[in-house]
Amino acid sequence: METIIKKIDAENMTSGDFKDAAALLRDGKLVAFPTETVYGLGGDAFDPTASARIYAAKGRPSDNPLIVHIADIDELKKLCREVPDEAYLLADKFWPGPLTMIMKKADCIPKETTGGLDTVAIRMPSHPIARRLIQETGLPIAAPSANASGRPSTTKAEHVIEDLNGRIEMIIDGGSSDIGLESTIVDLTVKPVQILRPGFITIEMLKAVIPDIVYDKAVLKREKNDSVVARAPGMKYRHYAPKGELVIFEGEPDRVMDAILEASGKKLEEGYVVGILASEEFAGDYVAGISKKWPVLGTGNSSGREPYALIEVVGSRDNEETIAANLFDKLRDFDAKEIPYIFGECFPGDNLGAAIMNRLVKAAGYHIEKV
Ligand code: AMP
Ligand code: MG
Numbered sequence: 555m556e557t558i559i560k561k562i563d564a565e566n567m568t569s570g571d572f573k574d575a576a577a578l579l580r581d582g583k584l585v586a587f588p589t590e591t592v593y594g595l596g597g598d599a600f601d602p603t604a605s606a607r608i609y610a611a612k613g614r615p616s617d618n619p620l621i622v623h624i625a626d627i628d629e630l631k632k633l634c635r636e637v638p639d640e641a642y643l644l645a646d647k648f649w650p651g652p653l654t655m656i657m658k659k660a661d662c663i664p665k666e667t668t669g670g671l672d673t674v675a676i677r678m679p680s681h682p683i684a685r686r687l688i689q690e691t692g693l694p695i696a697a698p699s700a701n702a703s704g705r706p707s708t709t710k711a712e713h714v715i716e717d718l719n720g721r722i723e724m725i726i727d728g729g730s731s732d733i734g735l736e737s738t739i740v741d742l743t744v745k746p747v748q749i750l751r752p753g754f755i756t757i758e759m760l761k762a763v764i765p766d767i768v769y770d771k772a773v774l775k776r777e778k779n780d781s782v783v784a785r786a787p788g789m790k791y792r793h794y795a796p797k798g799e800l801v802i803f804e805g806e807p808d809r810v811m812d813a814i815l816e817a818s819g820k821k822l823e824e825g826y827v828v829g830i831l832a833s834e835e836f837a838g839d840y841v842a843g844i845s846k847k848w849p850v851l852g853t854g855n856s857s858g859r860e861p862y863a864l865i866e867v868v869g870s871r872d873n874e875e876t877i878a879a880n881l882f883d884k885l886r887d888f889d890a891k892e893i894p895y896i897f898g899e900c901f902p903g904d905n906l907g908a909a910i911m912n913r914l915v916k917a918a919g920y921h922i923e924k925v
Pocket of ligand 2: 698
């Protein structure tokens, strides 16, 4: 099929901009759209066929439930069998925004949308294009991240085109997603309430509303052989992964830098191209260290002569928000150049750092070197 690419300017949009997208969604077809977290691949949440199409387009395992997106808090009562008080308290503080809540589903939500579960994940996004699309369609929109299953999530329309062109009816291009990491997921069906996926809304922020909230054990998992299974089905799969082998180095920043230089040198010596996922603070050190002996792509001493190092600056250690915003884009850049070995810094921290590390550890398939 031919995928229509529709540019919409959030600052200057009209009902007419959404006419075709809303008609497609009401007809059970798929439309990818920007949200403040990542791009979503949307379909009518009430339509089991639309959900089946979402799974097929992404190559997503059918036991991995979709998040249902709404634009009006009154929808909660319709979509959920029970709405606990915590849901309204959290919504009051964090909606519209990057928080997803799990509750018992009402019968109107088909099991195809919830991966066979009796619960449903609901979010009210804040991105003006996402909100308007839901309103103009007049339906709750089921939407997982708009990437091919297993690949890094998409934060720009170009990423969605890379993964889904020809597989879905429309992609709305509304520029880059500001946050860059998927929503925080909280499960309100258990006591104490659990965080199933860390995101921009941190545990500290959530504790202000639900003091006894805890992480699902799987969120803190660092070892592949650890037998803890994630309660969010999607979190148990290999995810966010670049095509090359990614290794994350964990430890004191200076030692991490030394270890990355050493690991890169070894692979370059063997004749392989290497990638480095670097912070702004250390990027210059990598360039200086590598370029003593090898070309560094994009620095003037390389014309793509192999083997070379590609150093991608993901953001500043002093500003975790920049790292979150760029992470998936940078991981995709390594894929574009088919880099076989990638070495990355760790970005520890209890707040946004927890979300960044959660994605990185999975992207690396739990390959973490402690230094
Ligand atoms: P994505 O939108 O691609 O980020 O994926 C949605 C995430 O939400 C996946 O990790 C799912 O496993 C999780 N999720 C969605 N619905 C539920 C649910 N009812 N219970 C637990 N996790 C869920
Ligand atoms: Mg996803």
